[in-house]
Structure formats: structure tokens, C-alpha cells
Amino acid sequence: MLTIDQLSLQLPLYASWWKRDWATCLDEFSLTVFPGEVHAVVGASGAGKSLLAYAIMGLLPTPARLNGQLYYQGKPLNASRQRQLRGRELALIPQSLSALDPLVRTQRQVTWAAQRAGQPSAHAWHASQQALDHYQLDARAQQAYAHELSGGMARRVLTAMAHVSQAKLVIADEPSVGLDPHQRQRVLDALRELANQGKSVILITHHLRHALPIADRVTIMRDGKLVETAPACAFQDSGASLTNAYSQALWLALPDNAFATTAISRREQEAHVA
Amino acid sequence: MRLIAPIAKRVARLALVLTCVALVSYGLMMASPIDPVDAYLGPQMAQVSPEQRALIAQRWGFDESVAVQFGHWLRQLVSGDLGWSHVYNQPVSEVIAQRFQRSIALLGSAWLISALVGFSLGVVAGAKEGSKLDNIISTYAFITASTPAFWLAILAVLLFSVTLGWTPTCCAGPAGALNQEVTLATRLHHLLLPVATLALLGIASITLHTRTRMLELMRSDVATHAFAQGASRLDVAWRHGLRHASVPAITLAFASLGELFGGSILIEQVFAYPGLGQATVAAGLRSDVPLLLGIALFTALFVSVGNMIADSLYGVIDPRIKASGL
Incomplete structure (x- = not known):
């Protein structure tokens, strides 16, 4: 479905007003996403997860330097093809709830998403209603403004907007942030269901444990680099089948596992010495 | 019915603003060097004796305190009478x-x-x-x-x-x-x-x-x-x-x-x-x-x-x- 080949991204950094440096945000990052799978991309804040999403969508700020190749369904995904496919084949569920327009009623926004995906206006209203119903948003929520929705409802509206576009590749950026366990489960289940329909879902999160129940494969990211891509089932017991020390340490650091933080620091030090 | 209370609130606020404006502008007029009798008489100022001037001033209530004069003006204002413009000779x-x-x-x-x-x-x-x-x-x-x-x-x-x-x-x-x-x-x-x-x-x-x-x-x-x-x-x-x-x-x-x-x-x-x-x-x-x-x-x-x-x-x-x- 989507292949990322040796993708490097640099953004300008102004150390002082006359000097421009380039900060490397993605470093030769490679990834393949198959149809029907939920691929979790896990990493700490600042690992470059959201920038990866923007790079796939082609929504990076203009002075960015991008190297490497993206392929979507076997063909190169360049800027013009991204523009063509955005909203139709590629959909993004943004991280921030402020992505909902505060001045527009929910259903109208979902309708706009449907229209932008190329559906005729007459059908779009109906489709948006179906999508919202699908995510259990009642008539009141459909006519509500963004500030009247709870975090979980707003998250489901954003998911409905990606759903209504009928995109084949959905990128969900931190969809479980700030939600209680019940709401989180609903949102994650919705993503799993998209994958079950044959779509590809890239789930960006820093909660490894939240991602595991629904993910098929997990990619661990660190400082813009790929650490390891492993099947979700590798994250169990002591994580012995994980090949990389960082991902193993990340797994072991979880509270209900060993809750161990020493392992990584010792290994880190060794790495630094080496 | 839900609209009446907010509208009343707005109108009350508006009345308050207007009262303040009236007070300040009246005070400014009082503090200004304009003599209303002179302004009223215009070029005929020279033909009027000091006694006649005093008579006009008394008739207009200038011998009373500022507060009383303001009260007069405000009362007339509320009854809809804004006074007479001598420049245009019209209300x-x-x-x-x-x-x-x-x-x-x-x-x-x-x-x-x-x-x-x-x-x-x-x-x-x-x-x-x-x-x-x-x-x-x-x-x-x-x-x-x-x-x-x-x-x-x-x-x-x-x-x-x-x-x-x-x-x-x-x-x-x-x-x-x-x-x-x-x-x-x-x-x-x-x-x-x-x-x-x-x-x-x-x-x-x-x-x-x-x-x-x-x-x-x-x-x-x-x-x-x-x-x-x-x-x-x-x-x-x-x-x-x-x-x-x-x-x-x-x-x-x-x-x-x-x-x-x-x-x-x-x-x-x-x-x-x-x-x-x-x-x-x-x-x-x-x-x-x-x-x-x-x-x-x-x-x-x-x-x-x-x-x-x-x-x-x-x-x-x-x-x-x-x-x-x-």
C-alpha cells in the first residue's frame, strides 16, 4: 500500500538571525504498510512521528528539505500526486482537537470532508450523517459545535471525517491522547475496524501499550530514525524476540512489565563509550 | 420572553452611558469660556445695555447653581426638548x-x-x-x-x-x-x-x-x-x-x-x-x-x-x- 524508502527530512533552524542550520527530523526512515493492517508508529515526543505523517500527506512547511522516496500503490508519491490523493485516498486524523472549526456545526464539517473527497453535494450530507451515526454520535452531537463536544466525541468526529472520505490509507496522529480508557477503546476499535475493511491504518502514538491490542505491526522510532519494526506479538513476556535494545528496554520500562529503567541507561552508556 | 431581560439590560446600560456623556459634555460647556448671552446676542451685543443682559441671564436661570441648571436641562432633555439653536433659528x-x-x-x-x-x-x-x-x-x-x-x-x-x-x-x-x-x-x-x-x-x-x-x-x-x-x-x-x-x-x-x-x-x-x-x-x-x-x-x-x-x-x-x- 505505502512504502517509505530512505526518507530524510530536514527543517531549517535559525540559531541566530543570519545563520540557518538544518535540523534533521527524519533520518533515512523506511517503512512498508500493507493493506488491512494497523501499523503502529511508537516513539517519544520529538521522535518525528507527526512530521512523518505530514511528509506522507505532503503538508510540510515550504522550506523543508525532503530526500528519499514515497511509493503509494507501487507508484511514486510526489507532491502533485499527494495533492490529488489527499482527502480521497489519503486521510489524516489530526492530533489536535483544534483541527475542528469552532464556528461550524459538526455535521456540516463532515459533509465538507465528504465533498472534498469528491462526493456529489446531494450525497455528501447523507454520507456524513451515516458516518456520524456509525460512530454513535447522536442528533444532538451532529448539530453541536466543537466546544460543545467532549474530547472523545470530538475525536470520533475527526475519525468520522476520515471515514467519510473512504480513503484507503488513514493516518491517525495520537488518537488516544487525553481520553479515558472507555473512550480510548472506542476510538482505537474504530481504527481497527477501518483496517478490517481492508484499509491501511498508520497509528501514531507514544503509548506502546495502547497500540498493541489493535496493531498488527509496531515500528519504534527514535530521534527520527527507525529503531525496529516488529510484529505486535513480539511485545510480550520479556520481549526476548525484539532485536533492538531500545525497543526491548521500552517494553520492559512499562509499569506492568519489569518497570525497569536501568537497563536502558546502562546500555546507553555502553553505546556512548563504544 | 427570554429576550426581554437582556434587552432591558442593554437599554439600561445605554441610558447610563448617555447620562455620563450628558454630564461630561455639560461640564465641559460650563468650563468653556463661551458666554451663552453673548453667543445669543451675536453682533447685536453692542446695542444691549448691561441691565438688559442681566435680565436675560436671570430669565435663563444663570444666577442659580450649576447643579440646578444641569437639572433643568436634563429635565427638558428627558421631556424631548433639546433647546433652540440660534445659528439655524430652529429647535x-x-x-x-x-x-x-x-x-x-x-x-x-x-x-x-x-x-x-x-x-x-x-x-x-x-x-x-x-x-x-x-x-x-x-x-x-x-x-x-x-x-x-x-x-x-x-x-x-x-x-x-x-x-x-x-x-x-x-x-x-x-x-x-x-x-x-x-x-x-x-x-x-x-x-x-x-x-x-x-x-x-x-x-x-x-x-x-x-x-x-x-x-x-x-x-x-x-x-x-x-x-x-x-x-x-x-x-x-x-x-x-x-x-x-x-x-x-x-x-x-x-x-x-x-x-x-x-x-x-x-x-x-x-x-x-x-x-x-x-x-x-x-x-x-x-x-x-x-x-x-x-x-x-x-x-x-x-x-x-x-x-x-x-x-x-x-x-x-x-x-x-x-x-x-x-
Whole structure:
């Protein structure tokens, strides 16, 4: 479905007003996403997860330097093809709830998403209603403004907007942030269901444990680099089948596992010495 | 029924504002060196003996304290009597009513044009940031924002009325013609240049503020999300931009009513247009105290009502602003 080949991204950094440096945000990052799978991309804040999403969508700020190749369904995904496919084949569920327009009623926004995906206006209203119903948003929520929705409802509206576009590749950026366990489960289940329909879902999160129940494969990211891509089932017991020390340490650091933080620091030090 | 309480609250607030304006303007009049008896007598001042002057002053109640005099004035004001304008030899309320009818044609059309054109230019410039069109619009807005109204008016008269002869040089109708004889076309012809000048200046600030709001929106999460849905810049500007940019535009349009009023005083003076602005200048120069006070109160009422309308409109556009105070 989507292949990322040796993708490097640099953004300008102004150390002082006359000097421009380039900060490397993605470093030769490679990834393949198959149809029907939920691929979790896990990493700490600042690992470059959201920038990866923007790079796939082609929504990076203009002075960015991008190297490497993206392929979507076997063909190169360049800027013009991204523009063509955005909203139709590629959909993004943004991280921030402020992505909902505060001045527009929910259903109208979902309708706009449907229209932008190329559906005729007459059908779009109906489709948006179906999508919202699908995510259990009642008539009141459909006519509500963004500030009247709870975090979980707003998250489901954003998911409905990606759903209504009928995109084949959905990128969900931190969809479980700030939600209680019940709401989180609903949102994650919705993503799993998209994958079950044959779509590809890239789930960006820093909660490894939240991602595991629904993910098929997990990619661990660190400082813009790929650490390891492993099947979700590798994250169990002591994580012995994980090949990389960082991902193993990340797994072991979880509270209900060993809750161990020493392992990584010792290994880190060794790495630094080496 | 739910509407009555907030409306009553608004009206009470308006009454309070007007009382304050009345108090301050009356105090200013009292503190000013204007002697109402002198102003009333005008050139006949020399023919009146000091005894007669004292008689007039006594009849007008000048021997009483300031507070009592203010009380008299306020009581008359509440009963609808604004006093007598000696400059126009008419009741003040009549002068204001007549003059305002003229001014509203000038003010209203200039206001409407500047709001609509300013808003559209701002949206276009903001949506196409950095484009040639944006540069042209911004440059235009910055230049006109720093242009004094009277200076532009004088230049306009010089160019269009004196040199080219396209528009009349003065007044609301041809000199010597009776009010009833003037046709609508002639009236519009006389309005053209003052309206254009006033509107040209009003456009700038609304354009600049709308543009700034649009730039902010185009970089916001809302716009990025819309782009992710495959929206074009035009789509984002049309669907999201118009709503977001209209809040500052409305604030500015209604807040600028006062500014426009001030601007119209200068413009009416330059074009010799017989509106409320010109009456204000005449009243000031010839010490017509009742007329001046009347105009001050009327202007305060006009601007306050404008702000009240703006307040009510916010709730319609932005649902986050609760229409609690209506």
C-alpha cells in the first residue's frame, strides 16, 4: 500500500538571525504498510512521528528539505500526486482537537470532508450523517459545535471525517491522547475496524501499550530514525524476540512489565563509550 | 420572553452611558469660556445695555447653581426638548433630524462600501499570502491607512471637480435649487465624491485586520486539517476563512462608526456638504451651546447603538460567545 524508502527530512533552524542550520527530523526512515493492517508508529515526543505523517500527506512547511522516496500503490508519491490523493485516498486524523472549526456545526464539517473527497453535494450530507451515526454520535452531537463536544466525541468526529472520505490509507496522529480508557477503546476499535475493511491504518502514538491490542505491526522510532519494526506479538513476556535494545528496554520500562529503567541507561552508556 | 431581560439590560446600560456623556459634555460647556448671552446676542451685543443682559441671564436661570441648571436641562432633555439653536433659528431636534438625514446617506453608503470592499479585499489578500495580488492590496491599504481624510478630500476636489469637472464642487444639490426640485440622480452625483473619499479611507483598516485574521487562520490546525482533506486554498478561504474573518471585521466596522462620524465632519467641511458634521462645526464656531450638546448626545447614542449591534452579532457568528448579554 505505502512504502517509505530512505526518507530524510530536514527543517531549517535559525540559531541566530543570519545563520540557518538544518535540523534533521527524519533520518533515512523506511517503512512498508500493507493493506488491512494497523501499523503502529511508537516513539517519544520529538521522535518525528507527526512530521512523518505530514511528509506522507505532503503538508510540510515550504522550506523543508525532503530526500528519499514515497511509493503509494507501487507508484511514486510526489507532491502533485499527494495533492490529488489527499482527502480521497489519503486521510489524516489530526492530533489536535483544534483541527475542528469552532464556528461550524459538526455535521456540516463532515459533509465538507465528504465533498472534498469528491462526493456529489446531494450525497455528501447523507454520507456524513451515516458516518456520524456509525460512530454513535447522536442528533444532538451532529448539530453541536466543537466546544460543545467532549474530547472523545470530538475525536470520533475527526475519525468520522476520515471515514467519510473512504480513503484507503488513514493516518491517525495520537488518537488516544487525553481520553479515558472507555473512550480510548472506542476510538482505537474504530481504527481497527477501518483496517478490517481492508484499509491501511498508520497509528501514531507514544503509548506502546495502547497500540498493541489493535496493531498488527509496531515500528519504534527514535530521534527520527527507525529503531525496529516488529510484529505486535513480539511485545510480550520479556520481549526476548525484539532485536533492538531500545525497543526491548521500552517494553520492559512499562509499569506492568519489569518497570525497569536501568537497563536502558546502562546500555546507553555502553553505546556512548563504544 | 427570554429576550426581554437582556434587552432591558442593554437599554439600561445605554441610558447610563448617555447620562455620563450628558454630564461630561455639560461640564465641559460650563468650563468653556463661551458666554451663552453673548453667543445669543451675536453682533447685536453692542446695542444691549448691561441691565438688559442681566435680565436675560436671570430669565435663563444663570444666577442659580450649576447643579440646578444641569437639572433643568436634563429635565427638558428627558421631556424631548433639546433647546433652540440660534445659528439655524430652529429647535435643535429639528436641526439634527434634518442634518442627519443628509449625513446618513453619506455615512451609511461610505460605511457599507468600506465594510464590504474592505472585508473582501482582506479575505483575498489573506488567502493568497505573498502573491502579487496580496502585495498590491497590502500596499494600497498601508498607504490609505496613513492618509489624512481632509487632505485626500482636497486632492479629490482639485482633481475631479476643479480640473476634470466630473463632479460638483459643493453641497448636496445645485446652488439655488429648492429641496423638492433636486432629483435622485443629482443627489447621488453630489454624494459621489464625498462617499468615495470616506469609503476609500475606511477600507484600509478593515482590509488590514481581516487580512491578519486570514493569515492566522491559514496557518491554523483548522486549515491544515482542511488541506489534509484535499481542500484548495480557495475552498479553505471560502468555507472557513469567511466565518473566522468576519468577527474582527464586524468589530471594526461597528467600532469605526465613531471614527467615520469624525471623518465625516472634515469631509463635509471640505465638500461643503450640509450634513451633521457641518452643523457641528457651525455650532462650535458660533457658540451654539444647545446644538453642540444635542449633537454630542446624539453621536454618543449613534455609536453606542452601533456597538450594541456588533455585540449581538458576535453570538450569531461565533457560538462560543454566549448570547448572555444578548
